[in-house]
Amino acid sequence: MISSYRGHYMVEHGGNINGFSASVSFFPTDKIGIVVLTNQNTSNVPKIVYSSIADRVLELKNIDWNGRAIKAKKEAKEREKATKKTAENTHVLNTKPSHPLKDYDGLFDNPAYGVINVSFKNDSLFAMMGKEKLLLRHYHYDVFSISGIDKKGKIDTAESDLRFNFISGQDGKIEGVSIPLERGMKPAIFSYKPRTVELSAADLESYTGTYGEKGLAKVYLKGKILFVSVPGQPEYETISIGNDTFNFKNLKGFSLKFEKKEGVSKASSVSFIQPNGTFKQVRQN
Template sequence: MKTQTKLLTFLFFIISTFIFSQKNFNEKLLDKKLTALQEVTKTVGFSVAIVKENEVIYSKGFGYSNLEKKIKTDENTLFAIGSSSKAFTVALLGIMEEEKGLSFNDSPKKYIPELNFYNKELNNEVTILDMISHRTGLPRHDFSWYLFPIENKDSLLARVKYHKPFTGIRKQWYYNNFMYLAQGIITEKLTNKSWEENIRERFFKPLNMSRSNLNIKELQNTTNVSKGYVLENFTTNKVIPYYNIAAISPAGSINSSAKEMSNWLKVWLNDGKFNDNQILPKKYIQKAMNPLMLVGSGIADEKFPDQHLNSYGFAWFTSSYKGHYRLEHGGNIDGFSANVALFPTDKIGIVVLTNQDSSALPTLVRNAISDEVLDLEKTDWKTYYEEKIDKLKQSQKKAKENEKSSIILNTKPSHSLIEYAGKYNHPGYGDFKIKLQNDSLFAHFTIKKMYLSHKHYDVFIPYIIEDNKLDTISDLGIYFNFQTNNLGDISSTKLKLEPTLDDIIFKRTPEEVDITKEILNKYVGLYSLSGTELKIFLKEENLMLFVPGQPEYTLTPIKENEFMIKGLTGYKARFEVNKSTLNLVLIQPNGTFTAIKK
């Protein structure tokens, strides 16, 4: 009996020592610090998990997944993780390297022959590794997928041909989501399966990530799901709709929980293994732990000079955090923010998921946890944030004052508002329409509607409309600057969508109007122009113009009596009654000519 007691005491000592070695921090103190960060950032809710080697040593939810119904968050609550998804996409290529003979130094065109870039240098020299490390010389061009989403990946990638670079290959790091779309498509070509199928089969199933999913429809059809929120005026949380990122999914469509993401961390902390199953090749893990491209100057914050060598690798930002090597990646999509971090040499992993749009909380919580778990000098991250937010408020206030002072008073648009209406197109982005409604202009994008407020001259400021309410708080930071052609018509609008490039120009096509066949028949006939006979006739319900020696032209109605001449930029035809005579007025870049109906 005494022997058994001694044995039990010994086993209890061993187990207690093991648990202590796994979790060498004060859990209650950590709870208190994380709650303080939640309060200072005014975050509705978040979840966190900490992994040590192959064990979850801390997992918890804070606040609410649904503020209105006061539903509490826990470690199983699903959040959108945004760009923290990227490491999954590159990891698929790591598997393809072992199984399909892919090389990261290959040209992406080897697998996607139809992929075309803006210039010859990109087409001939860019590699998969360049796309992974954001060093292609392309800026983000994010409005291309955000304002103009489509479901077909190949069609979305085709827009890259019209995306202008701002520098040469490998000269500067610059984030680009389209290059991760391309990586997802490469795995589709190699496996004859969709990126989504590959993610489920290669990661979700073997990692027991049974509740994790890959689109908003799946998210809405499950339980314990967080709503997304935006903090308005630094004071009030407002629920916002889920954003379906559609075809750009390989860059950031995963929805998951802190608990299930902890299994993903275990893979990275254990040479690619999970429960003795080799999920990722060990060679890939060893390679993917390394940086590829320096980000910025290397020191992100002068207040923390020991956080240096900031670089980017295989969908991980790499740096030194207070002397400890760290990999991490954030994620942001409407209503949600995330951060996933690894300390490979310390065998520590951290995941933070929150339901606040563009939130500082994941970074603050990650850092606070790192200080505790790694037993580092403690930074007061709450005060750090308060100082940062005060500076941000001041800068935003100054920006609004500058915006107000930059308005040139007593100016008006050069045309009547109806003349700005029409369809606007850029091949690297897509189409949107501007419509006149109740004496105001509205821009209609694929899933967004904006009110265009006149600033001065032909410049308008866009404000997003959500739930039929005008959002005057969110600042898109862009203007609609309308241009005219040689005829004086509104021909395009310029949008400053990329800070590193000139304005993106969207060309205007006037909106077609419906004209009855009875009215069109009035215009049919022969017209004399300086001895030349012009013919106006109907063909398949379209009004046509025939000029001797030229092809037939289709006349596209933009007003009851005014038509664009299809195929001839800057040419119009207008029918005018002069006393009892019907005239055909041809408006051209080289002049205006009048033909009289016979």
């Protein structure tokens, strides 16, 4: 970062990683370089040290950088308390999620932040954000608070102000989750993607055929992928999500639900589920 330090041209770069903080600053005009390394995570020490050294070397009026840091930390804690109190005041008790917990299971994708894997296990919701495992607890409505889980499976008892706000579409189904990942920024939206279910060639073959009067819809295989076509439209690739249901890969809100009769290998009918309704077509061959 190129900036001015109390009237002196400065080039500085700092960084943090678990257990370490560092800062490298150069004053090209003054021919000074300062490197500070600490074994503390997200520490203020590098800034305090390089600022204090720079003041002395550049013969500037002394500033109590340590005192400023202590004051800033105290103010941050007070803001955190105020935020927590506000959250407690907005916590609505005695509410329930709008869906069974298993309906929140799935993949949630954001182009910038990647994929969050939310899973339903043993009557609880868990999430994987990168390498971090989280337990989701119901807070109110469709909002869930989070607790970290370490490698040994121990749940962090400390409260987090980060919450998952699940979003439902007009059809009532979960379509995303909103998470305020960065302070001062709008919450990031992660779009819902149901898990794909891998099927055998025999299972896929059981859905193929012609459905509806005059062969309205044709369902067929290309390799291990099920396609559907209707007159006057392009063919549509589908993705199996289990329970005899296939989503259209590139058409949001559209899916196929096949029906099978007991003792019959081939599907007897298919329902086209789309935003304007559900349309059932009976197998013709």
